[in-house]
Amino acid sequence: MEENANKILELSPMGIIITDKNTRMTWCNDQFLNDSDLDKKDIISRLFASLPIEGDGFSNDASKSINLQLFDTNTQVRKFFQYWQVSSADLKQQRIHYFILQHEVSSLTNSPKLKTNIRLPKRANWLEFLDYEVSRSRRYKNPLSLMKCHLLISENPQEIDEDDIQACVKNTLMDELRWADMIGNTQQGSYLMVLPETPQESTTALQQKLQEAISSELKSLSANLSTQLVFGVAHWEKHDDSSTLLEKARKSLVLELEALLP
Template sequence: MLQKLIGHDLQGLFDQLPLAATLVDEQENLLWVNEKFCTLFGREAKDFADNTFRDLPCDTALTPLGKEPLYYVPPAQGREEHWLRARVDKIEAESGSYEIRYFFEVSDFVQVVSEQMQLNEMLAKKNTVDLVTGLPNRQALWPLLESLVSRSRRYGNDLTIIVMQVGLPEVSKDETGERQRLNALMSVKYFLKDQMRWADIVGRLDGGEFLLALPETPEASSADLIEKIRTGITNIQVTDIAGERQPITAVFGVSAWRKGDDVASLIRRAQEQLPPIVPDDNVRPFRRPR
């Protein structure tokens, strides 16, 4: 069917589509683009000649909308910022396989979701669950830790507290950077849950501070877990302000229960042991003033 359409006819059909669309071959070469596609990227059709889909000035990103990646088109001269969801229709022809890719504008929806996540984070102080990560927050952690401290006082059980401070490369200060920050926190949460025993407690204190409580564990035995987390967390990466993928980093403070300790002194001693996040000025900790 494609072979029966001359270029002018095919371009006319594309331009009548209500969405931005492009036709690509198996090598992702851009064969056709419609007017809405040109408007989206602030270019003319001739500017896409000899381009592949990978040459387009857009990035894929996981967003709060779910696991399906969206396409992010950053603002530039002649175009605004766009968040897009793609739909792909495959076409088989005698000359090969092709795809028509349609792009749906979802920028307003992404904006609403982002604002909701920021609001949830502010409301977390009034709840027992951190609304960004779903982990116990400071208010919820306190009674849990008091119970563990009480057991240590009564029976002399070991109890180790780890405070982990997360930092990430400098990201943009716009909504895209904020979304990266929130997504990074979620990734850290899932990673930590995978490393912990069923009896351990994982919670989020403030900003990028996470608390790990290890009952029946002496301080020396926590070293292996810390090293495992320190190494594994670098697999979580974000796009820095220069557009390069960089790993998240973490530093740790540890304290073990001593006679006379309460929850506040345990946490304070662990926080006092936190070293600088990294010596690199490009890394910004999440830490907030206390």
């Protein structure tokens, strides 16, 4: 049955990835490989969080489409996708991820390297904010940190709706961070925080603060809910652009997740 289903999905004009209950990617179709220019060996059996993709806004409804950007640090190309996911009806807790390629641009044409002064849009998303802060760090040598976190849910005996859990995490992060920080929900269960004027030594204390605050808020949903917040951190260094900083944070997070997930 599963083999027949995959044959049907293979014919889809959309890019598709299937992940298991631990968010490891177990299958993808050729359309996703063609659209993303990624290699299959970099997908199968790896965590979904390892994909070089980031979303541009919050969506607590996993089935609602959001916009994703794929960052290729080798070719300096940003690919823009419409993305959504659904849970499969079987008992394996699989998720099916759909990607529709919208367009692509060379990030060199918009790179902070080529601009002496980037203006921040009035209603900037987190990526525009990151580009702006990277530009400021280059000009003024300001410290800049990027933090990615992912919520692992190990026990949920009362079957609290995952959307409610994620909304609780999002709201707590927004309450605990400073007004100057920016937060984005980049994948299901993953959050990215752009932290201007934040040196490396300050991020350890911030992680502890967020861990305690979110744990306390989640206990108010259910005392039996067992979760763990996992962090990946990156710090701006000379010559880093936004894509490089995102890659550092992503690799740091995946390293921590790999140590915890089977």
